[in-house]
Amino acid sequence: MNQSIEAVLRDGLEAEAGTVDVPPDPWAGFTKRERAHRRSRRVRLAVAAVAVAAAVGIQTGIVPLPGWAPGIAVAGRPTALINGPTRGSLAGDTAFLDGLRREIKDVQDPDELWKVGDRSKIKFVYAADVSGRRLGLALVPLRFGFITDWSLIWYEGPAGAPPTEMREGGRGDGGDTVVTYLTGSADERGLALVIAPPGSTISISRGFSYSAAGRVAHDPPAVFPGGLAEFALEPAPFDPGITADVVRDGVTLFNGPLSGGWSGGTSDPQEPTDAVLAQALGSSAFDRTTFQRWVASALHDARLPAAGTAVKLRWTGTVNGAPAALFTLRPRGGGVLAYAFHGSPDSYRQDLRLLLPADGVDRRPIAWRMRAEGKDDRTDQLIVTAPAGAARVTLNVAGSAPVPVTSNAAALAPEATASVSAYAADGGLLGTTPVTPFETNSGGLPGDDLKTRIVE
Numbered sequence: 001m002n003q004s005i006e007a008v009l010r011d012g013l014e015a016e017a018g019t020v021d022v023p024p025d026p027w028a029g030f031t032k033r034e035r036a037h038r039r040s041r042r043v044r045l046a047v048a049a050v051a052v053a054a055a056v057g058i059q060t061g062i063v064p065l066p067g068w069a070p071g072i073a074v075a076g077r078p079t080a081l082i083n084g085p086t087r088g089s090l091a092g093d094t095a096f097l098d099g100l101r102r103e104i105k106d107v108q109d110p111d112e113l114w115k116v117g118d119r120s121k122i123k124f125v126y127a128a129d130v131s132g133r134r135l136g137l138a139l140v141p142l143r144f145g146f147i148t149d150w151s152l153i154w155y156e157g158p159a160g161a162p163p164t165e166m167r168e169g170g171r172g173d174g175g176d177t178v179v180t181y182l183t184g185s186a187d188e189r190g191l192a193l194v195i196a197p198p199g200s201t202i203s204i205s206r207g208f209s210y211s212a213a214g215r216v217a218h219d220p221p222a223v224f225p226g227g228l229a230e231f232a233l234e235p236a237p238f239d240p241g242i243t244a245d246v247v248r249d250g251v252t253l254f255n256g257p258l259s260g261g262w263s264g265g266t267s268d269p270q271e272p273t274d275a276v277l278a279q280a281l282g283s284s285a286f287d288r289t290t291f292q293r294w295v296a297s298a299l300h301d302a303r304l305p306a307a308g309t310a311v312k313l314r315w316t317g318t319v320n321g322a323p324a325a326l327f328t329l330r331p332r333g334g335g336v337l338a339y340a341f342h343g344s345p346d347s348y349r350q351d352l353r354l355l356l357p358a359d360g361v362d363r364r365p366i367a368w369r370m371r372a373e374g375k376d377d378r379t380d381q382l383i384v385t386a387p388a389g390a391a392r393v394t395l396n397v398a399g400s401a402p403v404p405v406t407s408n409a410a411a412l413a414p415e416a417t418a419s420v421s422a423y424a425a426d427g428g429l430l431g432t433t434p435v436t437p438f439e440t441n442s443g444g445l446p447g448d449d450l451k452t453r454i455v456e
Protein backbone atom coordinates (compact mmCIF):
# COMPACT_ATOMS: atom_id res chain seq x y z
CA MET A 1 0.00 0.00 0.00
CA ASN A 2 2.85 2.37 0.86
CA GLN A 3 4.49 1.80 -2.51
CA SER A 4 1.23 2.43 -4.36
CA ILE A 5 0.76 5.79 -2.62
CA GLU A 6 4.25 6.84 -3.65
CA ALA A 7 3.67 5.72 -7.23
CA VAL A 8 0.33 7.52 -7.49
CA LEU A 9 1.78 10.73 -6.09
CA ARG A 10 4.79 10.61 -8.41
CA ASP A 11 2.70 9.88 -11.51
CA GLY A 12 0.15 12.51 -10.58
CA LEU A 13 2.77 15.19 -10.08
CA GLU A 14 4.43 14.39 -13.39
CA ALA A 15 1.11 14.50 -15.24
CA GLU A 16 -0.18 17.68 -13.64
CA ALA A 17 2.96 19.80 -13.32
CA GLY A 18 3.00 20.63 -17.03
CA THR A 19 -0.63 21.77 -16.99
CA VAL A 20 -0.47 24.12 -14.01
CA ASP A 21 -0.74 27.65 -15.37
CA VAL A 22 1.78 29.67 -13.39
CA PRO A 23 2.80 32.89 -15.18
CA PRO A 24 6.55 33.46 -15.35
CA ASP A 25 7.94 36.24 -13.19
CA PRO A 26 9.86 38.81 -15.24
CA TRP A 27 11.08 40.81 -12.29
CA ALA A 28 14.36 39.13 -11.40
CA GLY A 29 15.07 42.00 -8.98
CA PHE A 30 12.46 40.77 -6.52
CA THR A 31 13.77 39.89 -3.07
CA LYS A 32 15.08 36.45 -2.24
CA ARG A 33 12.26 35.93 0.22
CA GLU A 34 9.64 36.41 -2.48
CA ARG A 35 11.42 33.91 -4.73
CA ALA A 36 11.08 31.30 -1.99
CA HIS A 37 7.39 32.13 -1.56
CA ARG A 38 6.69 31.80 -5.28
CA ARG A 39 8.38 28.41 -5.34
CA SER A 40 6.16 27.29 -2.45
CA ARG A 41 3.03 28.40 -4.30
CA ARG A 42 4.02 26.37 -7.37
CA VAL A 43 4.49 23.31 -5.22
CA ARG A 44 1.13 23.86 -3.54
CA LEU A 45 -0.68 24.00 -6.89
CA ALA A 46 0.94 20.77 -8.05
CA VAL A 47 0.11 18.96 -4.82
CA ALA A 48 -3.52 20.10 -4.95
CA ALA A 49 -3.88 18.45 -8.34
CA VAL A 50 -3.18 14.97 -6.95
CA ALA A 51 -6.58 13.50 -6.09
CA VAL A 52 -5.44 10.76 -3.73
CA ALA A 53 -7.01 11.02 -0.32
CA ALA A 54 -4.22 9.30 1.60
CA ALA A 55 -1.54 11.30 -0.16
CA VAL A 56 -3.40 14.54 0.51
CA GLY A 57 -3.64 13.58 4.16
CA ILE A 58 0.11 13.13 4.35
CA GLN A 59 0.86 16.29 2.38
CA THR A 60 -1.28 18.48 4.64
CA GLY A 61 0.03 16.91 7.82
CA ILE A 62 -3.18 15.07 8.81
CA VAL A 63 -1.43 11.71 8.42
CA PRO A 64 2.16 11.45 9.68
CA LEU A 65 4.77 10.97 6.95
CA PRO A 66 6.23 7.43 7.10
CA GLY A 67 9.92 7.39 7.85
CA TRP A 68 10.62 5.34 4.74
CA ALA A 69 9.02 7.87 2.40
CA PRO A 70 11.46 9.71 0.11
CA GLY A 71 10.95 13.42 -0.44
CA ILE A 72 10.30 15.00 -3.83
CA ALA A 73 12.95 17.70 -4.20
CA VAL A 74 11.82 20.98 -5.81
CA ALA A 75 14.90 23.22 -5.47
CA GLY A 76 18.24 23.59 -3.76
CA ARG A 77 20.66 22.38 -6.40
CA PRO A 78 24.24 21.84 -5.13
CA THR A 79 26.54 24.75 -5.96
CA ALA A 80 30.15 25.74 -5.41
CA LEU A 81 28.91 28.16 -2.73
CA ILE A 82 27.16 25.44 -0.72
CA ASN A 83 29.96 22.90 -1.12
CA GLY A 84 32.64 25.31 0.06
CA PRO A 85 33.86 25.73 3.66
CA THR A 86 32.12 27.79 6.34
CA ARG A 87 33.50 31.31 6.24
CA GLY A 88 33.57 34.30 8.58
CA SER A 89 35.12 35.06 11.97
CA LEU A 90 32.95 32.44 13.72
CA ALA A 91 33.59 29.64 11.25
CA GLY A 92 35.60 27.72 13.86
CA ASP A 93 33.26 28.38 16.80
CA THR A 94 31.70 24.92 16.93
CA ALA A 95 29.89 25.62 20.22
CA PHE A 96 28.04 28.58 18.71
CA LEU A 97 27.27 26.79 15.43
CA ASP A 98 26.03 23.66 17.21
CA GLY A 99 23.84 25.82 19.42
CA LEU A 100 22.41 27.72 16.46
CA ARG A 101 21.75 24.42 14.68
CA ARG A 102 19.51 23.42 17.60
CA GLU A 103 17.72 26.79 17.60
CA ILE A 104 16.76 26.85 13.91
CA LYS A 105 12.96 26.93 13.73
CA ASP A 106 10.46 25.50 11.26
CA VAL A 107 9.56 27.97 8.49
CA GLN A 108 6.01 29.31 8.43
CA ASP A 109 4.95 30.46 4.97
CA PRO A 110 1.54 32.14 4.61
CA ASP A 111 -0.36 28.87 4.03
CA GLU A 112 1.97 26.07 5.08
CA LEU A 113 4.52 25.02 7.66
CA TRP A 114 7.86 23.78 6.32
CA LYS A 115 9.51 21.62 8.96
CA VAL A 116 13.25 21.42 9.46
CA GLY A 117 14.47 18.04 8.22
CA ASP A 118 17.56 16.23 9.42
CA ARG A 119 19.40 18.80 11.57
CA SER A 120 22.69 17.00 11.06
CA LYS A 121 22.49 18.04 7.41
CA ILE A 122 22.24 21.76 8.18
CA LYS A 123 25.34 23.39 6.70
CA PHE A 124 26.64 26.79 7.79
CA VAL A 125 27.89 28.82 4.85
CA TYR A 126 28.88 31.89 6.88
CA ALA A 127 29.06 33.00 10.53
CA ALA A 128 30.67 36.16 11.88
CA ASP A 129 30.62 39.12 14.19
CA VAL A 130 30.91 41.95 11.71
CA SER A 131 30.09 45.67 11.71
CA GLY A 132 28.34 45.59 15.08
CA ARG A 133 26.14 42.55 14.49
CA ARG A 134 26.26 38.76 14.55
CA LEU A 135 25.24 36.98 11.37
CA GLY A 136 24.84 33.39 10.31
CA LEU A 137 23.86 31.93 6.95
CA ALA A 138 22.68 28.33 6.99
CA LEU A 139 21.61 25.90 4.29
CA VAL A 140 18.58 24.27 5.89
CA PRO A 141 16.75 21.12 4.68
CA LEU A 142 12.98 21.69 4.81
CA ARG A 143 10.05 19.36 4.32
CA PHE A 144 6.34 19.91 3.66
CA GLY A 145 4.67 16.54 3.43
CA PHE A 146 6.33 14.69 0.56
CA ILE A 147 7.97 17.85 -0.73
CA THR A 148 11.57 18.59 0.25
CA ASP A 149 13.43 21.82 -0.29
CA TRP A 150 16.67 23.53 0.75
CA SER A 151 16.75 27.17 1.74
CA LEU A 152 19.58 29.53 2.55
CA ILE A 153 18.40 31.32 5.70
CA TRP A 154 19.97 34.31 7.43
CA TYR A 155 20.06 34.52 11.23
CA GLU A 156 20.78 37.84 12.91
CA GLY A 157 21.54 39.16 16.37
CA PRO A 158 23.61 41.78 18.17
CA ALA A 159 27.38 41.28 18.24
CA GLY A 160 28.26 38.44 20.58
CA ALA A 161 24.67 37.15 20.75
CA PRO A 162 24.19 33.55 21.95
CA PRO A 163 22.27 31.15 19.68
CA THR A 164 19.05 31.72 21.66
CA GLU A 165 19.03 35.41 20.65
CA MET A 166 19.52 34.83 16.91
CA ARG A 167 16.45 35.49 14.77
CA GLU A 168 15.61 34.66 11.17
CA GLY A 169 16.44 37.58 8.92
CA GLY A 170 15.58 36.41 5.40
CA ARG A 171 15.49 33.43 3.07
CA GLY A 172 16.79 32.50 -0.36
CA ASP A 173 16.93 29.58 -2.75
CA GLY A 174 19.26 26.81 -1.65
CA GLY A 175 20.66 26.66 -5.19
CA ASP A 176 21.91 30.27 -5.23
CA THR A 177 25.54 30.60 -6.26
CA VAL A 178 26.01 34.11 -4.83
CA VAL A 179 24.30 35.49 -1.71
CA THR A 180 24.23 39.19 -0.84
CA TYR A 181 23.25 41.10 2.30
CA LEU A 182 22.79 44.82 2.76
CA THR A 183 21.80 46.90 5.74
CA GLY A 184 22.26 50.63 6.09
CA SER A 185 20.99 53.55 8.10
CA ALA A 186 20.87 57.31 8.22
CA ASP A 187 22.57 57.40 11.62
CA GLU A 188 24.45 54.09 12.09
CA ARG A 189 27.14 52.19 10.23
CA GLY A 190 25.86 49.50 7.90
CA LEU A 191 27.21 46.50 6.06
CA ALA A 192 27.46 45.23 2.50
CA LEU A 193 28.20 41.51 2.45
CA VAL A 194 28.72 39.23 -0.54
CA ILE A 195 29.37 35.48 -0.27
CA ALA A 196 30.49 33.76 -3.47
CA PRO A 197 32.26 30.52 -4.37
CA PRO A 198 35.89 30.31 -3.25
CA GLY A 199 38.18 31.69 -5.92
CA SER A 200 35.77 34.44 -6.95
CA THR A 201 36.71 38.11 -7.09
CA ILE A 202 34.13 40.50 -5.66
CA SER A 203 33.99 44.21 -6.48
CA ILE A 204 31.70 46.50 -4.45
CA SER A 205 30.92 50.07 -5.51
CA ARG A 206 29.41 52.34 -2.88
CA GLY A 207 27.93 55.04 -5.12
CA PHE A 208 27.26 56.25 -8.64
CA SER A 209 26.18 59.17 -10.81
CA TYR A 210 24.11 59.60 -13.96
CA SER A 211 26.43 61.08 -16.56
CA ALA A 212 25.25 63.77 -18.97
CA ALA A 213 26.06 61.33 -21.77
CA GLY A 214 23.31 58.99 -20.55
CA ARG A 215 25.27 56.34 -18.70
CA VAL A 216 25.56 55.18 -15.08
CA ALA A 217 29.03 55.96 -13.73
CA HIS A 218 29.78 53.76 -10.71
CA ASP A 219 32.27 54.87 -8.06
CA PRO A 220 35.63 53.06 -8.08
CA PRO A 221 35.05 49.67 -6.44
CA ALA A 222 36.64 48.02 -3.45
CA VAL A 223 38.00 44.63 -4.58
CA PHE A 224 37.90 41.47 -2.47
CA PRO A 225 39.60 38.30 -3.74
CA GLY A 226 38.69 34.90 -2.38
CA GLY A 227 34.90 34.93 -2.65
CA LEU A 228 33.99 36.86 0.54
CA ALA A 229 33.43 40.61 0.86
CA GLU A 230 32.62 42.33 4.16
CA PHE A 231 32.32 46.05 3.48
CA ALA A 232 31.42 48.54 6.23
CA LEU A 233 29.11 51.37 5.14
CA GLU A 234 29.06 54.85 6.58
CA PRO A 235 25.69 56.39 7.54
CA ALA A 236 23.77 57.95 4.65
CA PRO A 237 20.28 59.49 4.40
CA PHE A 238 19.24 56.87 1.81
CA ASP A 239 20.65 53.97 -0.18
CA PRO A 240 23.55 55.44 -2.17
CA GLY A 241 23.21 52.80 -4.89
CA ILE A 242 25.55 50.06 -3.75
CA THR A 243 26.29 47.44 -6.39
CA ALA A 244 28.46 44.36 -6.60
CA ASP A 245 30.17 42.40 -9.34
CA VAL A 246 31.31 38.79 -8.87
CA VAL A 247 33.64 37.09 -11.36
CA ARG A 248 35.14 33.60 -11.25
CA ASP A 249 37.41 32.17 -13.94
CA GLY A 250 36.40 34.98 -16.27
CA VAL A 251 32.66 34.31 -15.86
CA THR A 252 30.37 36.89 -14.24
CA LEU A 253 28.33 35.17 -11.55
CA PHE A 254 26.55 38.28 -10.25
CA ASN A 255 26.18 41.93 -11.19
CA GLY A 256 23.76 44.34 -9.60
CA PRO A 257 22.34 45.69 -6.33
CA LEU A 258 22.52 43.81 -3.04
CA SER A 259 19.50 42.36 -1.25
CA GLY A 260 18.57 44.26 1.89
CA GLY A 261 17.24 47.55 3.13
CA TRP A 262 18.10 51.05 4.28
CA SER A 263 16.64 52.87 7.29
CA GLY A 264 16.05 56.58 6.78
CA GLY A 265 16.04 59.36 9.35
CA THR A 266 13.19 61.41 10.75
CA SER A 267 12.79 63.29 7.47
CA ASP A 268 12.82 61.91 3.95
CA PRO A 269 15.33 63.67 1.65
CA GLN A 270 13.62 62.00 -1.33
CA GLU A 271 10.26 63.62 -0.69
CA PRO A 272 9.57 66.36 -3.29
CA THR A 273 8.74 69.76 -1.85
CA ASP A 274 5.61 71.74 -2.64
CA ALA A 275 7.72 74.23 -4.58
CA VAL A 276 9.21 71.48 -6.78
CA LEU A 277 5.77 70.03 -7.48
CA ALA A 278 4.24 73.41 -8.22
CA GLN A 279 6.98 74.28 -10.68
CA ALA A 280 6.74 70.91 -12.41
CA LEU A 281 2.94 70.97 -12.70
CA GLY A 282 2.71 74.61 -13.80
CA SER A 283 -0.79 75.17 -15.19
CA SER A 284 -1.56 71.45 -15.47
CA ALA A 285 -4.74 70.27 -13.76
CA PHE A 286 -3.20 66.87 -13.03
CA ASP A 287 -3.95 65.66 -9.48
CA ARG A 288 -1.26 66.99 -7.17
CA THR A 289 -1.37 64.14 -4.65
CA THR A 290 -1.02 61.55 -7.40
CA PHE A 291 1.89 63.42 -8.94
CA GLN A 292 3.61 63.78 -5.56
CA ARG A 293 3.41 60.02 -4.91
CA TRP A 294 4.74 59.17 -8.36
CA VAL A 295 7.64 61.62 -8.19
CA ALA A 296 8.62 60.35 -4.74
CA SER A 297 8.51 56.77 -6.04
CA ALA A 298 10.74 57.70 -8.99
CA LEU A 299 13.25 59.50 -6.76
CA HIS A 300 13.51 56.43 -4.53
CA ASP A 301 13.91 54.15 -7.54
CA ALA A 302 16.64 56.37 -9.00
CA ARG A 303 18.37 56.81 -5.60
CA LEU A 304 18.24 60.58 -6.03
CA PRO A 305 17.61 63.32 -3.46
CA ALA A 306 14.75 65.75 -4.03
CA ALA A 307 17.09 68.70 -3.45
CA GLY A 308 19.01 69.51 -6.60
CA THR A 309 16.90 67.27 -8.85
CA ALA A 310 14.79 69.12 -11.41
CA VAL A 311 11.37 67.62 -12.14
CA LYS A 312 9.55 68.29 -15.40
CA LEU A 313 6.09 67.09 -16.40
CA ARG A 314 6.25 66.00 -20.04
CA TRP A 315 2.82 64.50 -20.72
CA THR A 316 -0.46 63.59 -19.04
CA GLY A 317 -3.23 61.40 -20.40
CA THR A 318 -5.13 58.19 -19.83
CA VAL A 319 -3.73 54.64 -19.98
CA ASN A 320 -6.03 51.66 -19.57
CA GLY A 321 -8.76 53.94 -18.26
CA ALA A 322 -6.57 55.46 -15.51
CA PRO A 323 -4.73 58.80 -15.21
CA ALA A 324 -1.19 58.62 -16.59
CA ALA A 325 1.86 60.87 -16.71
CA LEU A 326 5.37 61.02 -18.13
CA PHE A 327 7.90 63.19 -16.32
CA THR A 328 11.66 63.57 -16.11
CA LEU A 329 14.18 63.83 -13.29
CA ARG A 330 17.40 65.73 -13.92
CA PRO A 331 20.16 65.83 -11.29
CA ARG A 332 22.55 68.77 -11.52
CA GLY A 333 24.97 68.25 -14.39
CA GLY A 334 23.74 64.75 -15.07
CA GLY A 335 21.68 62.75 -17.50
CA VAL A 336 17.89 62.77 -17.60
CA LEU A 337 15.64 60.01 -16.27
CA ALA A 338 12.19 59.58 -17.80
CA TYR A 339 9.46 57.88 -15.74
CA ALA A 340 5.94 56.92 -16.77
CA PHE A 341 3.18 55.88 -14.36
CA HIS A 342 -0.54 55.22 -14.49
CA GLY A 343 -3.12 54.59 -11.77
CA SER A 344 -4.12 56.46 -8.62
CA PRO A 345 -2.26 57.91 -5.61
CA ASP A 346 -2.51 54.65 -3.67
CA SER A 347 -2.50 52.08 -6.48
CA TYR A 348 -0.27 52.76 -9.45
CA ARG A 349 2.12 51.10 -11.85
CA GLN A 350 5.51 52.23 -13.07
CA ASP A 351 5.49 51.68 -16.83
CA LEU A 352 8.83 53.20 -17.82
CA ARG A 353 12.17 54.18 -16.37
CA LEU A 354 14.73 55.30 -18.92
CA LEU A 355 18.07 57.11 -18.74
CA LEU A 356 18.59 59.61 -21.57
CA PRO A 357 21.48 61.88 -22.57
CA ALA A 358 20.94 65.45 -21.43
CA ASP A 359 21.66 66.96 -24.86
CA GLY A 360 18.46 67.39 -26.88
CA VAL A 361 16.25 65.59 -24.37
CA ASP A 362 13.39 68.08 -24.73
CA ARG A 363 13.18 67.38 -28.48
CA ARG A 364 12.86 63.63 -28.11
CA PRO A 365 9.64 61.70 -28.51
CA ILE A 366 9.36 58.95 -25.89
CA ALA A 367 7.44 55.68 -26.21
CA TRP A 368 7.05 52.74 -23.88
CA ARG A 369 5.66 49.22 -24.04
CA MET A 370 2.78 48.11 -21.82
CA ARG A 371 2.13 44.95 -19.87
CA ALA A 372 -1.38 43.57 -19.37
CA GLU A 373 -3.29 45.46 -16.70
CA GLY A 374 -2.68 43.89 -13.32
CA LYS A 375 -0.39 41.24 -14.81
CA ASP A 376 3.15 40.82 -16.10
CA ASP A 377 2.09 39.54 -19.53
CA ARG A 378 3.63 41.47 -22.41
CA THR A 379 1.24 43.13 -24.87
CA ASP A 380 1.60 44.89 -28.24
CA GLN A 381 0.31 48.14 -26.70
CA LEU A 382 2.67 51.08 -27.12
CA ILE A 383 2.22 54.54 -25.60
CA VAL A 384 3.79 57.31 -27.68
CA THR A 385 4.38 60.89 -26.51
CA ALA A 386 5.62 63.81 -28.59
CA PRO A 387 7.88 66.69 -27.51
CA ALA A 388 6.64 70.28 -27.49
CA GLY A 389 6.54 71.73 -31.00
CA ALA A 390 6.15 68.42 -32.79
CA ALA A 391 3.81 68.47 -35.80
CA ARG A 392 3.94 64.72 -36.43
CA VAL A 393 5.43 61.53 -35.01
CA THR A 394 6.29 58.28 -36.76
CA LEU A 395 6.83 54.74 -35.51
CA ASN A 396 9.79 53.18 -37.27
CA VAL A 397 9.78 49.39 -37.11
CA ALA A 398 12.94 47.68 -38.31
CA GLY A 399 12.46 46.40 -41.87
CA SER A 400 9.27 48.42 -42.50
CA ALA A 401 8.38 51.90 -43.71
CA PRO A 402 7.71 54.53 -41.00
CA VAL A 403 4.07 54.62 -39.85
CA PRO A 404 2.41 57.90 -38.75
CA VAL A 405 1.27 57.93 -35.12
CA THR A 406 -1.99 59.86 -34.90
CA SER A 407 -2.71 59.35 -31.17
CA ASN A 408 -0.85 58.41 -28.04
CA ALA A 409 -1.50 54.70 -28.64
CA ALA A 410 0.11 52.43 -31.22
CA ALA A 411 0.70 48.72 -31.73
CA LEU A 412 4.14 47.10 -31.68
CA ALA A 413 4.90 43.40 -31.41
CA PRO A 414 6.63 42.63 -28.10
CA GLU A 415 9.75 41.30 -29.83
CA ALA A 416 9.96 43.99 -32.52
CA THR A 417 12.81 46.49 -32.72
CA ALA A 418 11.60 50.06 -33.30
CA SER A 419 12.11 53.76 -32.69
CA VAL A 420 9.92 56.86 -32.70
CA SER A 421 10.73 60.11 -34.51
CA ALA A 422 9.29 63.59 -34.05
CA TYR A 423 9.19 66.27 -36.79
CA ALA A 424 8.56 70.02 -36.73
CA ALA A 425 5.98 71.72 -38.92
CA ASP A 426 8.62 72.49 -41.54
CA GLY A 427 9.53 68.81 -41.76
CA GLY A 428 12.75 69.10 -39.81
CA LEU A 429 13.64 66.21 -37.52
CA LEU A 430 13.40 67.11 -33.84
CA GLY A 431 14.59 63.82 -32.42
CA THR A 432 14.51 60.04 -32.60
CA THR A 433 14.41 57.69 -29.61
CA PRO A 434 14.62 53.88 -29.62
CA VAL A 435 11.77 51.93 -28.06
CA THR A 436 13.48 49.94 -25.33
CA PRO A 437 12.67 46.23 -24.77
CA PHE A 438 10.57 45.04 -21.86
CA GLU A 439 12.62 45.33 -18.70
CA THR A 440 13.31 42.03 -16.97
CA ASN A 441 15.07 43.29 -13.84
CA SER A 442 13.52 46.23 -12.06
CA GLY A 443 15.70 46.02 -8.96
CA GLY A 444 18.85 47.76 -10.19
CA LEU A 445 19.62 51.32 -11.20
CA PRO A 446 17.88 52.70 -14.28
CA GLY A 447 20.47 52.94 -17.01
CA ASP A 448 22.58 50.03 -15.83
CA ASP A 449 21.56 47.97 -18.88
CA LEU A 450 20.30 48.55 -22.42
CA LYS A 451 16.69 47.90 -21.38
CA THR A 452 16.75 51.14 -19.37
CA ARG A 453 19.02 53.38 -21.44
CA ILE A 454 19.43 54.23 -25.12
CA VAL A 455 23.20 54.81 -25.26
CA GLU A 456 25.13 51.75 -26.43
